[in-house]
Amino acid sequence: MRQIKSNIKLKTTVKQRSKIPPNNPRWNVWQGLFLLLIIYLIELPLGWFKTPQDLDQMQGFLRFLAVGVGEVILYLGLLSILFKGLGRSFRDLGFVRPRGRYLLLGLFMGVLLFFSVGLLGNFLENWFGTPAPQSFTLAVKGASYRWQVILLIFLGGVLAPIKEEAFFRGLFYPPLRKMLGRGKGILLTAGFFAVLHFDMIRFLPLLIGGIVLTWLYEKTSSIWPSIVAHGTWNILMALALWIQC
Numbered sequence: 485m486r487q488i489k490s491n492i493k494l495k496t497t498v499k500q501r502s503k504i505p506p507n508n509p510r511w512n513v514w515q516g517l518f519l520l521l522i523i524y525l526i527e528l529p530l531g532w533f534k535t536p537q538d539l540d541q542m543q544g545f546l547r548f549l550a551v552g553v554g555e556v557i558l559y560l561g562l563l564s565i566l567f568k569g570l571g572r573s574f575r576d577l578g579f580v581r582p583r584g585r586y587l588l589l590g591l592f593m594g595v596l597l598f599f600s601v602g603l604l605g606n607f608l609e610n611w612f613g614t615p616a617p618q619s620f621t622l623a624v625k626g627a628s629y630r631w632q633v634i635l636l637i638f639l640g641g642v643l644a645p646i647k648e649e650a651f652f653r654g655l656f657y658p659p660l661r662k663m664l665g666r667g668k669g670i671l672l673t674a675g676f677f678a679v680l681h682f683d684m685i686r687f688l689p690l691l692i693g694g695i696v697l698t699w700l701y702e703k704t705s706s707i708w709p710s711i712v713a714h715g716t717w718n719i720l721m722a723l724a725l726w727i728q729c
Contacts, residue, residue, distance in 0.1 A: 504578050504705040509658040510570050516655045519562055526558060535619045540626030548623050549635060556643045559651060577654030578707030590709030593696055594716025601689040601717070602724075608685055615685040624725040637722050645714035652677045652694070653701040653710050661702075670698045693717065 527533060532551050538544030567573060609615070617625075620640055627633045652673055661669035674694025678687050700710045 504575075504580055505653075505658040505661060505701060506576055507662065509576065509662065510572055511566070511655070511659065513656065513659045513663070515566065516651075516659070519566055519655075520651075522562060523558060527555070535622070539619070539622040540628075545623060545626065545632060548619060549639060552639045553643065556647045559647045563650060563655065574650075574654075576658075577650050578701055578705075578710075579650075579654075580706050580708075582704050582706035582708045586704040586706065586709045587712055589704070590700060590712030591716055593700060593709075594713035595720065597693050597696060597713065597717045598720040598724075601693050602721070604692070605686060605689045608688065612685050615683055618683070620722070621725060624722050625729050627726065627729075633722070633726050637719050640722055641715040641719035645711045645718065648677070649697065649701075649707050649711045649714055653698055654707050657698055657701060666702065670695055670702065673698045 532555065536544045536548055539548055563577070564574075567576065620636070624633065624636055627636060656676060657669060657673045660672050663669070664672060674691050674697075677694035677697075678690035681687075681690050683690070697710045697714055700713055701707055704710075
C-alpha cells in the first residue's frame with residue numbers, strides 16, 4: 485500500500501514538472517525584467533531603436549534586416565544563458581511538440597487576428613489619426629524586389645514570432661500566472677506585449693492580439709501554436725502592405 489502511494493506521488497510530481505506552462509516556474513518576473521533591461525542597454529548604444537531613414541534603399545534595407553536578425557540572436561542567446569544558469573531548458577518556455585490540430589488552431593487564429601485586429605486598427609486610426617508607420621511597414625513598402633519581401637516575411641513571420649513568443653508567453657506568462665492566476669496573468673502578459681510595441685494608437689489591437697496568443701499558449705500547452713498564429717498574422721500584414729504598394 486505504501487509502495488502504491490509512493491508511485492502515485494511520484495507520477496503526480498512528474499506530471500507537475502512536465503506541465504506547460506509550468507505551474508511553478510524556476511524563474512520570476514524580476515529576472516525577466518532584468519534580462520529585458522540588459523537587452524535594452526545593449527541595443528541602445530548600437531542605435532537599434534532608431535527607425536532607419538533609408539529603408540527604400542538597399543543599404544537601409546540590409547541594415548534593417550541585420551538588426552532584426554541580431555535582435556533574435558540577442559534575445560534567444562540571453563534566454564539560453566539564463567535558463568542554463570537555472571538548470572532548465574527551452575522546454576520550460578513551451579518549446580514542446582503540440583498536437584497537429586493545435587497548429588491548425590494557431591493558423592486559424594492568426595487569420596482571425598489579421599482581419600479582426602486590422603478592422604479595429606482602421607477604426608481607431610479614423611478616430612485618432614494615423615500613427616507613424618513602424619519600421620517593418622516602411623521596409624515592406626520600400627522593397628523593390630521580390631527577394632526582399634521574402635526575406636522580410638521570413639524575419640517577420642518566423643524569426644520575430646519565435647523571439648517575441650519565447651519572451652512574452654514563455655518567459656513572462658508562467659510567473660505572472662502563478663502570482664495572479666490565469667485570467668489576470670493572461671491580461672497582464674498581453675498588456676506588457678502591447679506596451680512594449682510603443683504605439684498608443686495600436687495599443688488596444690495589440691492587447692487583443694496578446695490575449696489571444698497567451699490564451700493559445702495556455703490552451704495548447706505548447707508555444708508553437710502561438711508562434712504559428714503570430715507568424716500568420718505578421719505574414720498576412722506584410723503581404724497586404726506589399727500588394728497595396
